[in-house]
Amino acid sequence: MTTPMTGNMADQALRARALKVVPGGMYGHESTVLLPASYPQFFSRAEGAYIWDVDGNRYLDFMCAYGPNLLGYNNARVNDVAVAQLALGDTMTGPSAHFVDLAEALVGMVSHADWAMFCKNGTDATTMAMTTARAQTGKRRVLVAEGAYHGAAPWCTPMPGGIVPEERAFISKYQFNDIASLEAAVAAAGDDLAAIFAAPFKHDAFVDQFLPDPAYARRVRELCDQTGAMLVVDDVRAGFRLIRDCSWELVGVRPDLSCWGKSFANGHPISALLGSDSCREGASQIYATGSFWFAAVPMAAGVETLKILRESDYLEQSVRLGSQWRAGLDALAAKHGFALRQTGPVQMPQILFEDDPDFRVGFAWGEAMLRRGVYVHPWHNMFFCAAMTEADIAFALEAADDALGALRAQRATLEPHPVVMMMLGALAGEH
Numbered sequence: 001m002t003t004p005m006t007g008n009m010a011d012q013a014l015r016a017r018a019l020k021v022v023p024g025g026m027y028g029h030e031s032t033v034l035l036p037a038s039y040p041q042f043f044s045r046a047e048g049a050y051i052w053d054v055d056g057n058r059y060l061d062f063m064c065a066y067g068p069n070l071l072g073y074n075n076a077r078v079n080d081v082a083v084a085q086l087a088l089g090d091t092m093t094g095p096s097a098h099f100v101d102l103a104e105a106l107v108g109m110v111s112h113a114d115w116a117m118f119c120k121n122g123t124d125a126t127t128m129a130m131t132t133a134r135a136q137t138g139k140r141r142v143l144v145a146e147g148a149y150h151g152a153a154p155w156c157t158p159m160p161g162g163i164v165p166e167e168r169a170f171i172s173k174y175q176f177n178d179i180a181s182l183e184a185a186v187a188a189a190g191d192d193l194a195a196i197f198a199a200p201f202k203h204d205a206f207v208d209q210f211l212p213d214p215a216y217a218r219r220v221r222e223l224c225d226q227t228g229a230m231l232v233v234d235d236v237r238a239g240f241r242l243i244r245d246c247s248w249e250l251v252g253v254r255p256d257l258s259c260w261g262k263s264f265a266n267g268h269p270i271s272a273l274l275g276s277d278s279c280r281e282g283a284s285q286i287y288a289t290g291s292f293w294f295a296a297v298p299m300a301a302g303v304e305t306l307k308i309l310r311e312s313d314y315l316e317q318s319v320r321l322g323s324q325w326r327a328g329l330d331a332l333a334a335k336h337g338f339a340l341r342q343t344g345p346v347q348m349p350q351i352l353f354e355d356d357p358d359f360r361v362g363f364a365w366g367e368a369m370l371r372r373g374v375y376v377h378p379w380h381n382m383f384f385c386a387a388m389t390e391a392d393i394a395f396a397l398e399a400a401d402d403a404l405g406a407l408r409a410q411r412a413t414l415e416p417h418p419v420v421m422m423m424l425g426a427l428a429g430e431h
């Protein structure tokens with residue numbers, strides 16, 4: 001059943017060319033120096049639940065473009081609408097009518113939201129959440145959970161390159177799910193607290209995932225109410241993957257602001273800041289804009305995607321398939337003598353190996369799955385899309401059976417990966 005690989009000559013050639021004209025050849029989360037050596041860097045196409053690298057190898061894709069693919073790549077309904085709008089106009093001197101349609105659709109679906117503002121990337125939305133909170137409250141300090149990802153701007157990037165401490169002078173840390181650490185950080189902020197940022201669940205890289213303790217989530221709300229600070233839920237990654245609403249509706253807590261991106265236009269480039277009336281005034285004071293922020297195509301795609309989310313069982317299906325994948329993998333791990341730590345919601349799984357502090361087993365697992373036509377990630381949470389089927393899960397489990405069998409034989413000879421060690425060191429130094 002192993003998918004024959006057609007090699008990686010085209011990928012290698014592109015990497016060599018990129019090295020000459022792109023610093024480091026690639027950057028950020030797309031940099032494959034953070035992945036096992038055999039992972040492809042370049043892709044030629046994507047359809048449904050599958051991606052093809054530039055050498056023509058096909059993979060069942062458990063990364064979903066790191067989140068944007070929610071309904072399946074090339075979803076026909078979304079793309080038809082996008083192509084039709086493209087023929088009419090995309091980036092124009094002002095937005096199209098879809099601007100208002102999309103704002104109405106999001107405000108209609110997300111309980112806490114009374115208004116929407118659109119931007120391009122998740123980082124735009126989280127940064128606007130911060131400035132909106134400061135404009136609304138007239139205060140400066142912002143609390144974020146240790147290790148939580150909120151984007152790549154100087155105030156929040158996880159890597160230290162090019163950042164000066166002054167850019168984070170008003171950012172403080174607390175521990176996710178830890179009420180005492182939150183209260184201490186709020187107390188330390190005194191009367192200068194503008195916002196508390198919360199991840200919908202702890203979905204940090206390299207570690208187990210945790211759902212929010214409802215008592216912790218309620219305490220975040222109370223502390224914001226007591227201090228006048230704005231509560232921000234960063235739903236850029238988890239938005240519409242847990243519920244057709246803001247993710248913290250699941251714990252009964254409504255934020256003042258929520259950040260959206262990645263998937264709500266099924267991969268078309270758009271993000272959003274949603275807010276309640278508690279900070280409408282602040283939002284109207286910030287200067288937020290971008291040349292491409294008002295493009296009509298992604299907004300048309302967003303309106304259609306949201307319609308599909310309301311009409312279809314995409315969410316229930318991803319939970320059903322995610323449960324099958326998790327249970328099947330646990331059984332296969334036991335069969336082959338491995339213990340897995342599978343955490344997070346089943347439709348956004350994190351799969352780590354027990355007793356694998358330097359990720360050498362995780363990396364070998366990733367490579368073994370890749371050779372068998374399944375793209376998994378060794379240290380980042382993964383994603384289900386609505387195009388996945390039971391047959392795909394059966395295919396992935398067959399690959400996993402074979403891969404874990406091979407891994408068992410290989411285990412004693414595995415070596416740690418130097419770049420991962422460097423990355424873990426850099427993240428530890430960040431704290």
Ligand SMILES: *Cc1c(COP(=O)(O)O)cnc(C)c1O
Pocket residue numbers: 120121122123124126149150151152234235236237238261262271
């Ligand atoms: C990806 C992500 C961001 C940043 O989004 P970009 O579109 O990459 O700028 C912010 N917050 C969370 C939780 C994310 O997963």
